Amino acid sequence: MAGPGRTGDVRRRRLDGWSPARPFMLARSGASGMQRHGVAMWSADIGSKLTALAQQQNVQMHMSMSGIDYFGSDIGGFRREMLDSDLNELYTQWFANGAWFEVPLRPHTENLCNCAATSPDSIGDVASNLGNLRRRYELTPYYYSLAHRAHLTGEPVVPPLVYHYQNDPAVREMGHQKLIGKDLLVGVVAGEDERSRNMYLPAGTWYDYATGEKLVSTGQWFNDRPLWVNGEFRLPTFARAGAIIPKMFVDDKTMNVLGKRTDASTRNELIARVYASPTASSFTLYEDDGSSTAYKSGSVRTTALSQSLSGSVATVTVAASSGTYTGAPASRSNVVELVADTQAGGVTLNGSALTQHASKAAFDAASSGWYNAGGGVVVAKSASTAVGTAKTFAFTIGQTPSALTFSCANGTTTAGQSVYAVGNVPQLGAWSVASAVKLSPTSYPTWTATISKLPPGASVEWKCVKRQEADFPNTADAWEPGGNTVFTAPASGSGGTTSGSF
Incomplete structure (x- = not known):
């Protein structure tokens, strides 16, 4: 809202031949067409519950189909007394979802006691919050161009899949995956102990936005897509070929x-x-x-x-x-x-x-x-x-991309435990145990896997780790003893085998 002197400032700028300041208002009620007047809407005093987060994303889909692109929530929920799960996990997921789908991205909570943290640098997984915020900033030119297209043609900024894939029956009632424009596809995450989720990709060629992995789909599900990549919680995101x-x-x-x-x-x-x-x-x-x-x-x-x-x-x-x-x-x-x-x-x-x-x-x-x-x-x-x-x-x-076979000997494990490789490059999780690469017991207790697309010519350091396969924390059950294994990745093609041992 305009404060004292604001109207005068705008009028003065007009008389000088300048353009007036662009309006932007945040409201918690409105109707179709309000987007024409620089109004964004948020979902008011929403509860701090994972079910509320899921409902928020469903509502956002309907708002988009109503022509309202600028819609968001109180990140982390406003009513903390309704919390019924781990607050840090809730906030981390909510911030990640908001960073992809909401305008504005606005952390907020009821805090009359001055005791409830809501800033992303003090609640949730801070590294994940920072990573998701940086991705939001990085993609500003893309979002801004989509906003111009919405202004010119009415094309939605964050449409449901059915908007661009109307002939695909699998997406006609799908609200837990969304598009950003037509080129990015993002999966919603809102649940306890979520470490992976299944993703449906319409027919065509897609690339994992975080890892560059190429996936060719006939219109099918790709299961167990990881949510922790290089030590950060990320919503599974895919770019279509040609994006x-x-x-x-x-x-x-x-x-x-x-x-x-x-x-x-x-x-x-x-x-x-x-x-x-x-x-x-x-x-x-x-x-x-x-x-x-x-x-x-x-x-x-x-x-x-x-x-x-x-x-x-x-x-x-x-x-x-x-x-x-x-x-x-x-x-x-x-x-x-x-x-x-x-x-x-x-x-x-x-x-x-x-x-x-x-x-x-x-x-x-x-x-x-x-x-x-x-x-x-x-x-x-x-x-x-x-x-x-x-x-x-x-x-x-x-x-041919640079690749090596990683081998871990003496990897004796217990039920529910596997051996992973973790190291200093993104393809090895950037030292994040949650993002480590699982090896296969090819000749138990020796575990191996070929890992490709390593940075060519890079100095790579890594270790073997034992970790739980499901519901794991970001910690290892056991690390390979001694120093790191170090090698230089080949310029291209296979570099043979690199070995570690427990």
Whole structure:
């Protein structure tokens, strides 16, 4: 609501030829059409219960189908006296769901006693809360572009699957999985002791957003998708082949989605995560000043992003931008994160070869170049280039990803216990026991598994651990004694066997 002097400020800006501040109101009652007036709705004094979290997500689906995209809740629930499960687990799940589906994302609880924590840095699994919040920030350009599309065409930001898959009978009554736009599919989680969940993927090729794993679906369920990845609780998320997801740079210096940083530096690069597909696809990035209504009179920049795959060459084009707005950068670096279930042997930019870097550190230190990041991801970037210039990246892919066989000897186990490999790279759980890789008792008590898509040329450290298969905490029953096993991942292909022992 406008406070004293606010109306005068807006009127003065209009007389000066400026656009008025963009309105935004949070309400707990409303009707269809309120989205036209900058109004978001929340579900009022909801109880702190997992059943309430599940109901919240079902209600959000109906709000979306009613044209209301901006809808959220009191993260963690408002009525703590209704709590009937572990509060930290409840909050962690609720924050993860809210980070994907809700606008605004708003932790809040009844706290007249000044004794109820609600900030995500003081309740729940803090690492998970931070990871989910950073993903929300990273995806701001994608969500913002979807918001522009909703404004222009009415296309929902967070639709149920049936919106885009109307001919798939399996999704017609499905409310526990949702889409973000049409390119990301996310599973709701709201239950005690949840460590995995089954996910339905409509027919087509999909990629696990967290790991890059490629899944080809005939319209089927994929069971036991892990919820703890690299030490963080994450909702299972998949990107369809051909998806183009614009992102922003986020690190521990990021303060807000408008690019303010604690060190006053500027990170305005255009980042696009692209999922290779032989079916050509495109996505339009919309940008404006983020605060005024000048977008209504055309102060908007659009940039067309497109991809295609022909044989072993994946092409990603960042077209010349069209339009501008106050504060728009005239030039910037362009970063493409290509997910292709393989490695690259070379990358060109507008026909000229880019320099390959051996590691992320070397890549980050350079103004341009590319590297194989592991996990089926290849990252390339240009130097700062005028936004009016088209940039075409061509990736020569098909190189066999780096892989090794991991072996743990003397792995004698008890009922319900298995042997896992855990290490310093994401493919080994980033030292998170909850995200470790389960081995198979190929010649019991020796356990083995081949793990692929390791970061090529990276120094890998790992250990064998014994862990419960179900309802496990983020701890091991037993660690391999002694120091870590250390090796250098091959540049591509198999590196043989690496061994540990209890």
